[in-house]
Amino acid sequence: MSEFLRSYLTVAIFGATGCLLVGAFVGLSALVRPTRPQAQKYLTYESGVDPVGTGWSQSNIRYYVFALLFVMFDVEAVFIFPWATRLEAYGYFGLVEMAIFIFILALGLFYAWRKGVLRWV
Amino acid sequence: MLNILAQPPTDAIPTPDVAWSGLMPLLILSGGAVLLLTIVSLAKDFIPRWFTPIYTVLIGIATGVAAIPLWLRVTDTPSAADPNNGPFATLDSSFGVDGFSVFFTMLFAAVVVLVALLANDYLRREDIDGPEFYVLMMLSASGGIVMASANDLIVMFLGLEILSIAVYVMAAMHSRRIESQEAGMKYFVLGALSSAVFLYGIALTYGATGSTNLVEIREFLSNVILLNDALLLAGFALLLVGFGFKVAAVPFHSWTPDVYQGAPTPVVGFMASAVKAAAFAGMLRVFWLTFGSYRTDWQPVIYGLAIATLLVGSFVAIVQTDVKRMLAYSSISHAGYLLVGVQAATNEGTATVLFYLAAYAFMVIGSFTVITLATGPGDAKTSLTDIAGLARTRPVLGIALTVFLLGQAGVPFTSGFFAKFYVISAAADANSYGLAIVAMLAAVVAAFLYLRIMMAIWLDGDEVADPTELAAAKAGIPVPWGAAVVLVVTVGFTLVFGLWPEPMIEMARDAVPALAIG
């Protein structure tokens, strides 16, 4: 095997090891665990409340929109906290930069508001 | 508090210089998109419906115009009078402004203008009108500009995501059609996966070279001899997979037919032109410019990808019966041709890829314009029998589609012929004769595909040609003005550069030496 191909061998081994590991763990647990199939075990929740309806239940789309808006500002916060601790070091540049960032995000909120998604009808 | 900010602290973080002139086209396009969203939110009820498309066209033109002085500057050599001439980089050398990136900027600007004109009529016809399509398209195109200009792998990824996420939404835009939603979903899931793979590739490359900056990576690779380059090669492979998904190279092409068939037709035009161009821009920037010294490692892989893409793209296309699916497979085989140019790994090869991308962008937008108009309301009647006899019932559309199909088949006197010719020349110059032969044979097989479409529109559907019906068809469906402009421009482009390709290929050659340092 040439040096050239040998270097690809590492990649192949890397990939193979990954597959092998997953297979090994899943296989191992399948070997070790006891298997006593019961109808109840195939319910969505094994304990607690009995499930009602099908697994594909619909939830209100508004939750989704709100969740999305929340994520937007959640991510914003991730950026703002570290920035705030080092604001002095950035100087004016940092201030303007963050203002632009928040402004653009605010535009998104503004759009959502005008689109009417904030109203819970 | 402002006083504190005014005094430079001892541990000040150096902020990068910004060459605003170099960012101008990008700022116009992305700023224009955000502004449009704001305007329509503020004054939703006062805005006439013609405003949005016109605004988008104007923004597109402004982007292109802003790129012209940049083009003149970066393709010139520095002189005593103008020491700033030539390619340069800004934002701490993470954003390169060179002939390459400006070429793509102009291409994206043209695509935005054309697709906006086409979409105007389409969105109204399908009753899904609104500013969102235009905003997303402009944002997506600005992502393309970022990809073509990226001098840093992180920036490249940023561009890729801006480009892709907007297109995921656009693909699912036709919310009442289940196929459109399926297309959006499929594209999103596979696209997200490919982005993840791409990101992993960036990580591995960073691990191997110690930098994400393309200039630094290039310096590192040409100066340092790696004793163990496994990490680097794994990085190459993952990056290539990421790009392969976006350009629809076999074996990463499986999303293409479904997405092309389901997505709204103008969006498909945008995907086949802009997204493909952006992905190839990124691929050339990363592989040819940055990993150039390791070309013996990646050339064989692209050689294999190219052959697989050419053969699968052209052979599988034969058995299709849906026009949009057919053009999807044709776009796969075009990706194969472009890979032939990439594989050459020469300046000339890169220039031919740029020429090909420009020629193909206009041809494919033109094709999808005709299909948008010909398949009528509902966007679902896209099978071969639905467009049978098109040349009889609507001769203008028939002739235009014929020009585009002949162009894609590489028949002389179209820009597609020169595109193929240049790519084959580049392959022959690089001694890749086998690849050149496979490419030409694939072209013959692909020609059969275009013949089938031409046959359907010219020779089939005779039974439809009841004179009264014919007259009604001719009188009843005028070509909307926006689409008419698109057709004139794209047919003109295809024919003019089919006769006289020199200005275009000269431009592509000027665009090639890139990757500014500093």
Added chain:
Amino acid sequence: MSGFIFAAEAAEASALSFPLIPALIALPLIGALVVGLIPTARDGIHQQLAVLFSGAAGAISVWALVEFDKTDAGFQFVSQQDWVADLGIQWLAGIDGITLFLVVLTGLLFPLTMVAVNPGHDHKPYFIWLLILQSGCFGVFVALDLFMFFVFFEIVLVPMYFLIGKWGHGNAKYAANKFFLFTMAGSALMLVSIVTLVSLQARESGNAATFSVVDIAENLAIGQGTARWLFLGFALAFAVKVPIFPLHTWLPDAHTEAPTAGSVILAGVMLKLGTYGFLRFGLYLFPEASNYFAPVFLTLGVIGIVYGAVVATMQKDLKRLVAYSSVAHLGFIVLGTFSLNSQGIQGGLAQMINHGISTGALFLLVGWLYERRHTRQIAELGGIQKAAPVFAGVFTLVMLSSIGLPGLNGFVGEFLVLLGAFTAHRWWAVVATVGVILAALYLLWAYQRVFHGPTEGDNADTPDLSVWEGVVIAPLLVGIVFLGLYPKPMLERMEPAIDRLVEHVEAGVGGDFTEPVPTVGESGTFSELVETTHAEHEEHGSHSDEHGDEDHSDEEDHGDEEGGE
């Protein structure tokens, strides 16, 4: 060699300032544009305009014939203009003795076809496609730049595709697809060959890249092995177009399903694109490779002759029969071309012209017969002679020319081909002679079944040749008789260019491998020519025996080489 062109250009500049070649190519295109601008409703005027423009181009081609300097072996009326300068692609066109008559044939056959046949429906696009096709055919024949040649070689497919598909009969779409794909598959490899040739030539010779066939051929710098591969790339494209035996299957379909005009043009002009290609881009560009592969092509040519004749004999469809006779005739052309001597090539070239005239006329007559009887099945026809005596007479004359009866044009080509082949490769010529006999068999038999016998049913009502049809076909009949009795004006114009080509091949091969016999000396008529040639052979009786032996050993050498590889 480029000096040659410039000299010719200078001479031409003083004699003729009219841009002859651009006019040839542009006139039909302008015609197509004009026809395209006329509203569809005005049916009659499309045909008149098309004939006018096509005829004007034909008149210019005749003018070229008159102005042609028959002593000059080089290119005349040269037209040169940079196209894509940095790649060395230019608009470079010229006419020499080899192409002159092909250009004239193209110029005359098109307007004639347009007059002769009414498409039946969709007049406007029909004439537009025919005009574009004429322009493309002119382009192929005059192109001296590889790129320009390829462009025209490809572009002629498109109009022909639509002509067959839209106006053809029966299974026309299948035939059109087959035609397009076969031909395109052939030329795909030619493009690779062209590009590789130019790239290697530039690299090996150190000169700037050029696509000029003259520049490349005169200073061929690539190695022998490479040249052979490249030759195969070109040869495949031409072999499909000709077509040579195993690649011929598209031809019967295309000819049979095509409309009459399509068949006439296909047989008369477009098949010649391939045989002409062999001369200019096979022999001239790659003399050594042509010589090396000559036995293969000779064999395939002979197979084509015999196979075409045998299959034609068994056809039930008259048009298909004529189509297969084309396969046989083109076998003769290939045989002559790869004899690689003056007589053979000259015979092949004469056969190209003659086949164009007589098979064109034959297809025209079969087309008219179909218009009258709405069938081409030989079994359903019979006794036409009684009902349409003039028609039968004209058919006889054309058929005899196609058989190669002495005194008619078909004989000249076939005789010269056999003469050339016999000098170079005796046994191939002997087998090919069988083809001549078979041609007489199948055509006479078909004639007998169609025109003789009892006149039954509808056949009795077959109208005779109208005056108008007579006027249309008259030029072809004149050509058949004139070129049969007095071929000298044609042969002597071909000769200098062919001699130069043969010298070039000999120089490329590096040895005097055949004996050039002057075909046209002072002899005026063809019979004199035959006598002269005969006498010369008598004179060098012992000589030619020796040569014959040498030739024989040559063949054995080839056999060994092929066996060894």
